[in-house]
Amino acid sequence: MISKISPKDEVLAKARKRFDKDILDYINECMQKDHPKSFLIAVLHRVQEKYGYLSKDNLQAVAYLMDIPAAKVSGVASFYHLFHLKPKGKVVISICMGTACFVKGAEKVAKKFKEELGIELGQTTTDNQFTLTSTRCLGMCAMAPVVKIGEDIHAKVTSDAVPSLLEKYSKAAK
Ligand code: FES
Incomplete structure (x- = not known):
């Protein structure tokens, strides 16, 4: 029997592909904790540290992987001035x-x-x-x-x- 991949699984697989193993491990680790969504800022810091800034696609991927609405993730990222939404200059x-x-x-x-x-x-x-x-x-x-x-x-x-x-x-x- 061919098992069908649900659209949600497909989206999650796509989101996982955006990140390296260390980031995925960290997100997984956070998702095992008591209030996983409260680790959103910590996850965004890790992503920015690794990739230099928070791209739209990476914000979207974090939203899927942490099961948080994309609008909320973008809102948090744009609220804190420590987060960069565009690549930084030299x-x-x-x-x-x-x-x-x-x-x-x-x-x-x-x-x-x-x-x-x-x-x-x-x-x-x-x-x-x-x-x-x-x-x-x-x-x-x-x-x-x-x-x-x-x-x-x-x-x-x-x-x-x-x-x-x-x-x-x-x-x-x-
Ligand atoms: S206020 Fe600028 S260094 Fe303290």
Whole structure:
């Protein structure tokens, strides 16, 4: 007798194909716990860590595998600014918007970055060189305003310093 594959099984098989074994194992592990759906954010973190960002297809696959409505998964992914829904640029610029940095002019610095790059916070330049984001306190308030570029921390950043920082890092991104 030929066993029929149900449409649900087909969708699940397709969703499984999107991920590597370590991600599937982690999702399975979460699904064995008491409140599996409460692990959604943890799963999204793992997926982003592995693939760099959360693509539409991967969000959909997480929704199927965790049996959570796709709209809810997308809603959670777009609510938290730590999640990236598009591929990141070669260099990620994170402007600290914590209280100390904000008071010391982080907003002015962010405005200059936005002007120079022609993008808003959370966006990536069309040449894929830079992604501009904001972040919470980086724990270096005495050096406010702080900007993290790639793995480097820049202290007491002024808006006047932005063009030269971008020049330095655009060479690195090439
Ligand atoms: S508020 Fe920016 S480092 Fe603390």
